[in-house]
Amino acid sequence: MQADIDFSHYLKDTGSGLVHLDLAVEGISCAGCMAKIERNLASIPDVASARVNLTDSRLALEWKAGAFDPAMFVSRLADLGYKAYPFERDNAETLEAQRAQGLLRRLGVAAFAAMNVMMLSVPVWSGNVSDMLPEQRDFFHWLSALIVLPAAAYSAQPFFSSALSALRARGVNMDVPISIGIVLALATSVIETVNHTEHAYFDAAIMLIAFLLAGRFLDQNMRRRTRAFAGNLAALKAETATKFVSPTEIKTVPAAAIRPGDIVLLRPGERCAVDGNVIEGRSEIDQSLITGETLPAMAAPGSAVFAGTVIRSGTLRVRASAASGGTLLDEISRLLDHALQARSRYLRLAERASRLYAPVVHATALLTMIGWLAYGASFHDSIVTAIAVLIITCPCALGLAIPAVQTVASGALFGSGVLLNAGDAIERIAEIDRVIFDKTGTLTLPELDVANLAEIPHDVVKLAGRLALSSRHPVAAAVARRAGVASPLPDIQEEPGQGVHGFHEGRPIRLGRPSFCGAGDLANGILCRDPEASIVAFSHGESKYAFAVRQRLRPDAAEVVAGLARMGIAVEIVSGDREPAVRLTAEVLGVHEWRAEVSPVDKIARIDELARQGCKLLMVGDGLNDAPALAAAHASMSPVTATHMSQAVADAVFVGERLAPVLAAVKVSRKALRLMRQNLWLAVVYNVLAVPIAIAGLVTPLIAAAAMSGSSVIVMLNALRARAREAI
Amino acid sequence: MEVLVFLVPLALALGFVGLLGFLWSLKSGQYDDLDGAAWRAIADDQPVSDHGRSK
Numbered sequence: 001m002q003a004d005i006d007f008s009h010y011l012k013d014t015g016s017g018l019v020h021l022d023l024a025v026e027g028i029s030c031a032g033c034m035a036k037i038e039r040n041l042a043s044i045p046d047v048a049s050a051r052v053n054l055t056d057s058r059l060a061l062e063w064k065a066g067a068f069d070p071a072m073f074v075s076r077l078a079d080l081g082y083k084a085y086p087f088e089r090d091n092a093e094t095l096e097a098q099r100a101q102g103l104l105r106r107l108g109v110a111a112f113a114a115m116n117v118m119m120l121s122v123p124v125w126s127g128n129v130s131d132m133l134p135e136q137r138d139f140f141h142w143l144s145a146l147i148v149l150p151a152a153a154y155s156a157q158p159f160f161s162s163a164l165s166a167l168r169a170r171g172v173n174m175d176v177p178i179s180i181g182i183v184l185a186l187a188t189s190v191i192e193t194v195n196h197t198e199h200a201y202f203d204a205a206i207m208l209i210a211f212l213l214a215g216r217f218l219d220q221n222m223r224r225r226t227r228a229f230a231g232n233l234a235a236l237k238a239e240t241a242t243k244f245v246s247p248t249e250i251k252t253v254p255a256a257a258i259r260p261g262d263i264v265l266l267r268p269g270e271r272c273a274v275d276g277n278v279i280e281g282r283s284e285i286d287q288s289l290i291t292g293e294t295l296p297a298m299a300a301p302g303s304a305v306f307a308g309t310v311i312r313s314g315t316l317r318v319r320a321s322a323a324s325g326g327t328l329l330d331e332i333s334r335l336l337d338h339a340l341q342a343r344s345r346y347l348r349l350a351e352r353a354s355r356l357y358a359p360v361v362h363a364t365a366l367l368t369m370i371g372w373l374a375y376g377a378s379f380h381d382s383i384v385t386a387i388a389v390l391i392i393t394c395p396c397a398l399g400l401a402i403p404a405v406q407t408v409a410s411g412a413l414f415g416s417g418v419l420l421n422a423g424d425a426i427e428r429i430a431e432i433d434r435v436i437f438d439k440t441g442t443l444t445l446p447e448l449d450v451a452n453l454a455e456i457p458h459d460v461v462k463l464a465g466r467l468a469l470s471s472r473h474p475v476a477a478a479v480a481r482r483a484g485v486a487s488p489l490p491d492i493q494e495e496p497g498q499g500v501h502g503f504h505e506g507r508p509i510r511l512g513r514p515s516f517c518g519a520g521d522l523a524n525g526i527l528c529r530d531p532e533a534s535i536v537a538f539s540h541g542e543s544k545y546a547f548a549v550r551q552r553l554r555p556d557a558a559e560v561v562a563g564l565a566r567m568g569i570a571v572e573i574v575s576g577d578r579e580p581a582v583r584l585t586a587e588v589l590g591v592h593e594w595r596a597e598v599s600p601v602d603k604i605a606r607i608d609e610l611a612r613q614g615c616k617l618l619m620v621g622d623g624l625n626d627a628p629a630l631a632a633a634h635a636s637m638s639p640v641t642a643t644h645m646s647q648a649v650a651d652a653v654f655v656g657e658r659l660a661p662v663l664a665a666v667k668v669s670r671k672a673l674r675l676m677r678q679n680l681w682l683a684v685v686y687n688v689l690a691v692p693i694a695i696a697g698l699v700t701p702l703i704a705a706a707a708m709s710g711s712s713v714i715v716m717l718n719a720l721r722a723r724a725r726e727a728i
Numbered sequence: 729m730e731v732l733v734f735l736v737p738l739a740l741a742l743g744f745v746g747l748l749g750f751l752w753s754l755k756s757g758q759y760d761d762l763d764g765a766a767w768r769a770i771a772d773d774q775p776v777s778d779h780g781r782s783k
Binding site for chain 2: 031034035055056101104108109112115116136139143146147
């Protein structure tokens with residue numbers, strides 16, 4: 001299956017006669033795997049390098065151009081016991097990685113400068129109380145300036161540029177007081193050095209920059225890691241499409257290589273990987289991932305199909321399109337844009353803190369200056385004291401307080417199968433008091449399953465499963481999967497759109513539509529009880545059975561709903577599916593509030609209505625029809641099987657068959673928010689203690705440096721408490 | 729105290745060399761895989777492939 005994929009899309013020419021390929025490898029878990037893979041692949045002649053990245057579970061290969069077919073590596077890795085898929089870094093991931101590296105470079109520069117300046121500052125601090133000559137002190141101050149000024153100009157750029165853009169937009173963010181603090185500290189120090197006075201704050205300024213950059217880097221690294229993991233997940237799905245390379249010839253290519261206008265062949269049982277319009281063929285299609293509707297729809301020339309649609313009966317030719325003419329997609333994009341604008345108005349905790357913080361601090365500094373002037377101090381002394389207030393209150397702990405908790409909490413969430421898309425997701429998930437679940441694909445599993453297995457004799461299930469292996473219809477495939485059989489029956493014919501038939505032990509055997517097997521009555525009986533099920537009938541001679549195939553609830557859905565209720569969070573189901581199906585799910589889960597046949601517009605309307613009542617909503621959904629609602633809700637989560645668009649707008653994505661990550665996300669986020677608030681309070685307490693000393697004019701550079709690093713370390717240590725395991 | 733004339737530039741130069749070393753290690757991708765690097769240090773023998781980096 002893998003071997004016939006065209007890899008050329010992923011190959012990169014390095015320029016020196018070597019070809020480069022990146023593979024995402026499933027199952028690399030330890031150093032042993034790393035050594036095994038590298039040793040095995042590197043022993044192949046003409047392979048220039050094989051290097052595993054253990055953090056991201058990836059393998060980078062380089063070999064002499066034209067020496068082998070890349071598929072050889074995939075099969076070789078399969079022999080070693082690893083599944084490998086080619087992948088391409090998407091733009092978002094490349095950008096996050098570049099930002100993380102840029103911040104690390106600046107952090108390195110700031111940290112090296114801080115270390116070297118400390119070497120000069122310690123003698124000055126100890127010299128001030130002993131016998132250092134003023135000339136020597138000035139000389140050391142000038143050296144500090146030589147190191148710190150260029151280092152600060154380079155490494156503090158992220159703060160300056162962010163502060164500038166905030167000021168241009170006539171707003172204030174946390175970077176404004178930070179930038180003012182840094183600039184004033186440096187300017188005072190230079191002026192003080194020129195005037196041969198005792199106190200210069202070069203060390204405090206550069207240390208502040210280093211600590212703040214550490215906070216930014218932690219934040220950025222968390223995002224980079226999430227992106228890398230999401231990239232792997234996308235690669236592991238190994239989405240391929242069958243493309244017409246000429247009017248008669250087809251080729252299997254990665255979905256990423258399909259361009260608008262390409263014509264793609266879709267066969268029964270396949271999941272469509274592109275958006276487009278049908279140009280030829282008719283088929284039943286399962287659009288549950290798109291609309292939430294579990295009953296199949298009919299596709300004919302002219303109808304739009306979306307990525308994620310499963311083809312059921314016939315074969316379709318589809319022209320891939322970038323801007324689909326499908327009204328659904330257009331409408332969803334429009335709703336989505338609108339909802340995303342609304343979300344960008346959310347103020348993060350750090351921003352809210354800094355809105356309070358900046359005016360208070362600047363007013364305190366101003367009052368200090370006025371107070372000292374009124375008290376009769378010289379203009380110079382008053383200004384120096386006011387600046388000392390600014391330096392000591394510079395929000396070093398504030399800059400670390402939130403990123404540190406976020407990093408630790410996102411690590412904990414990672415462990416429970418939740419990947420965060422947005423940095424402020426933790427804050428928003430922590431605040432929710434109501435959860436809206438989509439039904440199809442969210443409360444239920446995306447794969448079909450046989451519901452009435454207990455009513456059918458075991459040997460019949462086995463036989464039906466072996467017959468079903470000859471069909472590509474997804475409903476039949478569910479029977480085969482559940483029967484757990486591997487040997488298809490011989491001499492079976494497929495009747496398109498009807499089912500499969502043949503002979504077994506001298507009697508005719510059939511599997512397919514109830515009418516095809518003469519089991520219409522049985523099917524009607526089941527449909528009365530379970531209107532949502534798809535029926536696949538089976539007949540062997542005179543004996544007839546009907547399998548009810550449907551989407552099964554996630555195994556722990558009921559527990560999670562109960563768990564949320566215990567935490568005082570209301571649960572509601574809002575689905576695009578028909579009423580009987582939604583009612584049944586709601587009854588099984590014990591959810592009292594549910595709505596069925598809800599359009600994307602109505603989903604948003606419901607969310608707005610609840611938001612007006614003051615509810616903070618967590619929307620959990622997977623379909624394309626959920627995407628606007630995911631963006632509109634206060635916070636949102638998607639399963640990893642969701643459509644691309646939903647995953648992209650959701651705050652967090654969860655992996656696996658279970659729903660427990662939703663509960664874990666709420667619990668961890670609440671704990672993390674508590675720690676963030678604590679950290680902010682710690683920063684406030686520190687200021688309450690330090691500011692009077694600064695106002696009194698008693699702050700020396702030594703006190704400033706010690707206070708700054710002390711508060712940062714305390715905040716960091718407190719953040720580490722988020723790692724403590726929460727019983728989930 | 730004349731020794732400062734000699735020692736101070738030396739100290740600054742050493743710091744600068746350290747910084748250059750850091751920048752080089754960053755550029756050559758040594759921080760791309762911290763988990764892997766930790767294990768490579770205690771691996772029994774180096775894989776044969778170690779003569780080229782992926783970046």
